[in-house]
Amino acid sequence: MKVHLLIQRTFAGLNTEYTSNPAIAQLDNKLFLTDERSVVMQITENPVFSFAKNEKWTCYSFIKRALDREKRAGFYAVRLFISSAHKLTNVKDCLLTIAQRYEFFIQNNTPSQEYTDLLTQINEKAIIEKERYTFDIESIRKGTYYAIATAENLEALFADERNEFVEKLYLFTTNIDSKLLAEFHLHSIDPLSVVKWQINDEKKALDKLWLENTAIPVFAKKLLSLQGAKLYFQLKGQQEKRELTGTNELKTTALIIDDADKCITSLKINNTAVKPQPYFELYALATDTLYYTLKNGKEIPLPITAKLSTRKLIVENSENALAKLWVNGEELPIPTGKKFEIYALTTDKIEYTIVGQAGKKTTVNSDIKTLSIHLPNRGQTINDNKKSPVIDILLYALLSLLVGGIIGYFYRSNTSEEDISAIEQKIQEKEAKYEQVKKELNSSQILPNNTATKTVTSTTTNTIKSNNTTTKTTNVATKTTNTNSKTTK
Known part of the structure; x- marks a missing residue:
């Protein structure tokens, strides 16, 4: 059973009239079993x-x-005891019900007093678990306190959270002469007030926690203190002991710093410097502000987010083709060197324009490491996407070999007019295919001019003419041979 009963009475001295648990009778007689006389x-x-x-x-x-x-x-005193983890509700009715039965037993000289049924009802209906608060036991006030109770506020006074900070409290049902209160060193509870603190440390960022000078377990969720008490904390990886101000809720957060290229020169949480590292987890309060400075940049405030990642972009500007450069809409001065670096966050937007194309902004993808800028028609702007002119040469050579091979094959195999016609047809088909390839290449700006086209066409034409001449000569020779044959006959 959660509740225990002890009844005291002064009859022949101070006696224990009844107890439901003998261990209760051994408790402190100054604090609990007081001689109220x-x-x-x-x-x-x-x-x-x-x-x-x-x-x-x-x-x-x-x-x-x-x-x-x-x-x-x-x-006489009716006293109900419960563990400090619980509290009694409807206190007045519970106590008076037992007191009335006790008086009945006394008036009727009942030799055996029984309260089990009443205690069972109290145990089942009137005891609840207290809201769990952690508080500084060093702040509990010694001595005896008092309050004036009425029918309306009695239950509220029993449930008052200020009671956590006093050892003993008397609730008088009538006003008491202030001189008597002073004479017996009773202190009013009215000046006391409490503060509730909420601890939300889901990120397990707390290393130490204090109420005033008393250490509090970092896993505590709710704290209770007297008004004026200060809450201090220290976060993991930090040496500063900070005071929580402006709020009663301590909420922590964690920020991943990913700075593999060492772009960050300084970090601060509010006004406290933090040593930058290539990759680490930074703990802070959710209400804190992070200040960071990148190389060649200015200090920038940033609300605490889940992750802060940096990027280093190498810009190659050997042709001085870069016209303008922006980071998050802010124009940056362009260095005079042929090669320079930009330091930014991966979430930053980097844009640029090329000389001669002022109205055409290009955004640099976050995964680009090197940006190579060229004047118009001089190749692509990003190294990773450049196409070598060697590809052009190989294409021209391959096409020329293909056409020449076809011509040579048919020349060696056929000498008739029909064969020549077939050759010309094949050449026309290959030229049509070549024109198609040329258009595709020109559309992707791989072919710089039509020189190769003219060369191949000219070579093909000359080859056809030469072959025609040879064929005709051969035919004439054949006719002459036939004539000579007829004369001999």
Whole structure:
């Protein structure tokens, strides 16, 4: 059972009238099992409620004036104990129900008192788990505190989170003379107020955590402190002990820095410098601002995001073809050298224009490492996409060999007019195919002029003429031979 009952009474001295758990009777008699005649019964004759706690137990009490065996002023107290991880709800009704049964037993001289049924109901219906807060136990106020309770605020006073910071609290049901309160060193709880802190460390960035000077486990989720207490923290990989200001929520985040080309010259989290590294995880608060400086650049603020990646772009401008250059829309001065470097983030937009093409902006893809700029009709702008003029030469040579081979083959195999016609037809077909290839090459700007075309055409024509002449001569010789043959006959 989560709840335990102990009833005290002054009859022949201070006696324990009933206990549901003998271990409870051994608790601190100053904090829990107080002889209320020493203070409370000297301050008021009205019923009083009280609250007391330590790290293990919480005690709710109802205290009422009663006469002892000698008819002297005394009291009886009904005390309910639960673990400090739980709290009692509907406290007034729970205590008064037991008190009424106790008075019935006393009035009727009942020899055996039984409260098991009431405790079972309380255990099942009135005990709940407390919201788990971590707090600085060093900030718990020593001494005894008080508050004035009414029918409307009694339950709220029992549930008040300020109770976590006092050892003992009396709830008087009537006003008390301030002189008596001062005489018995009772302190009002009214000036106390609490602050709730929320810790959200999903990234496991916290290395250390403090409330004032007391270390707090970094895995704590909710903290409770008195107003004015300061929360300090230290993040992994950082030496600075920082104070959380402007908010009650401490939320961490992690930022991946990917700077393989060592483009970053300086890093700061707010005003705290961080040593740059080629690749590392940087921890910060979600509300922090990152400041970074790239080589040849200025300091730039950046909200903390998931990843910061840099890029180094090598620009080859040997022909001074680069007209303008922009990074994220901001125009950059163009260095005078034939080769220079641009440092940026991979998310930055790099654009440029070429001399003579001022209206045509080109965006550089983020995966490009080297950008080679040329004047118009002098090749492609990116090294990776350049085509060598050797390709042109090979194409011309291959086509010439193909045409020449076809002509030679038919020349050796046939000498008739029909063969010549077939040769010419084949040549025309090859020339048509060549024209098609030439158009495709010209459209991709691989052929710089038509010189090769003219050369091949001229060679082909001359070859045809030469072959025709040879064929005709052969025919004449054949006719002469035939004539001589007839004369002999």
